[in-house]
Amino acid sequence: MRAEYEIYEQSLPWILEAGEMIKNRIQGHTEIKQKSSHSDVVTEVDREIESFLVSKISEHYPEHNIVGEENVGNHASSSPYMWIIDPIDGTSNFINRKKDFAISVAFCERDRGIFGIIYDVMAGKLYRAHQGSGAFLNDVALNTAGKDGLLENELMAINAPWGSMEEMKRWEHFFKLGTQVRGVRNYGATTMELSDLATGVLGGYVQYYVNSWDYAAGRVILEELGYVFSDLDGNAIDRVYCGGILAASEPLHQQIVQSLKKSLSEA
Numbered sequence: 001m002r003a004e005y006e007i008y009e010q011s012l013p014w015i016l017e018a019g020e021m022i023k024n025r026i027q028g029h030t031e032i033k034q035k036s037s038h039s040d041v042v043t044e045v046d047r048e049i050e051s052f053l054v055s056k057i058s059e060h061y062p063e064h065n066i067v068g069e070e071n072v073g074n075h076a077s078s079s080p081y082m083w084i085i086d087p088i089d090g091t092s093n094f095i096n097r098k099k100d101f102a103i104s105v106a107f108c109e110r111d112r113g114i115f116g117i118i119y120d121v122m123a124g125k126l127y128r129a130h131q132g133s134g135a136f137l138n139d140v141a142l143n144t145a146g147k148d149g150l151l152e153n154e155l156m157a158i159n160a161p162w163g164s165m166e167e168m169k170r171w172e173h174f175f176k177l178g179t180q181v182r183g184v185r186n187y188g189a190t191t192m193e194l195s196d197l198a199t200g201v202l203g204g205y206v207q208y209y210v211n212s213w214d215y216a217a218g219r220v221i222l223e224e225l226g227y228v229f230s231d232l233d234g235n236a237i238d239r240v241y242c243g244g245i246l247a248a249s250e251p252l253h254q255q256i257v258q259s260l261k262k263s264l265s266e267a
Contacts, residue, residue, distance in 0.1 A: 007061070007107065008115040008130045014056045015103055018049050019121040022088070026098055026122075041091055046070055049087035049103065057083055067240065069213045082108045084216035084239065090189025098122065102191040106216035108239045116220030118191045127195050129224040135198065142198055145226040145249035151259070154203025154252065156181045157193035161208055171208060173263035180259060194218030197247060198225060204248035204256055206232070212240045219247070228253040232260060 022045060031044045047070050054066055054073035065082040066075040083105065088094050090101030099122040106116045118127040127142075129135035135142045158178050160171040178184045185202065187193050190210055196202040198221050207215075216239060219229050231237050232244040234257040248256055 004107075004109075004114050005130055005133070008128075010060070011056075011105065011107070011115075012117065012126075012128070014053060015105055015117055015119050016126070018052055018087070018103055019119050021045075021049060021052065022094075022103075022121050026094070030095070032095060041095070042070060043088070043091060043095065045094070046088045046091060047072055050085060053085055053087065053105065067213065069211070080109050082110075082239070084108065084213050086191070086213040086217075089191040089214055090187075093188050100187055100192055101189055102195070104191050104213065104217040106220055106239075108216075111238050113216075113220035113223060113239065116217035118195055118217050118221065120192070120195065125195070127198060127218075127221055129221040131220070131224060133224075135221050135224045137199060142221075142225055143200065145222075146200075147249070147251065149203060149249060149252050151177075151180045151203075151252065151255050152182065154181050155183045155185055155201070156204040156206065157186060157196075157202055158184045159186060159207040173260050174206065174208065176263040177206065177256065177259050190214040191218055194222060194247065197227065198222055204246070204252050206244075206246050206256065206260075208232075208244050209242070210245050211242045215245060215247075222247055226250070230257075233257065 025045050033042050035042055050068045050070045050072040057064060057066060063077055063079045065077055065079055066073055068074055068085040086104040088101050089104050093100040103119040107114045113131060115130040126138050158174055160174040161167060193205050197205050227247055228250050229247050232246055246256055
């Protein structure tokens, strides 16, 4: 366990250095390429940051598995250890807003989340947690998840796809959930929404589809605080699961699952 904590401490300066690299590049010209669509894009900065982090990991832990969004240096081995990296979560925010994006790094042993780090670069907010050691925003300890709460009193991040009316109709249960809460907030970055859940600003997070690198670090932080992560049916998920996810405190998690199931049964 001590060795794992040392890896955690060692990685923090890497992520802060990566943040400085982004700050130095954010106002300059950046090459932008489309991936699956005009709204799914990657910049040369994404690749540079991932390459930097991969180089640090590979230098010190060449046997470790690496899963990065941009596949700059993804590596598979027999090691039980795995890094899950999103160099810039919220790339569109990085391009258009110059804020509300984050570096996300998680470290796991098989299906055990060891530590998670989210760095909101432009706000200077470093969210971090090591399993069993608490979760922090910079140097301030975060509070554990509440033991009570009602949907009607909460703000929630609810993410459904924008598309044709037929496609949006498939996610009517998400929109019905939105009518049961105090308000819905969308930030364009999973890390931003999970960070607000960790600080209690949001009461829950529901996403129709997400990749493991988007939520892996936030999941470790939130689970350290007692939040529940699952698929949309309330089932357990592994560390590299991709699909619909739900995160909330235990009582709110149960209410959200029930709401989604009830809406689907009535459809």
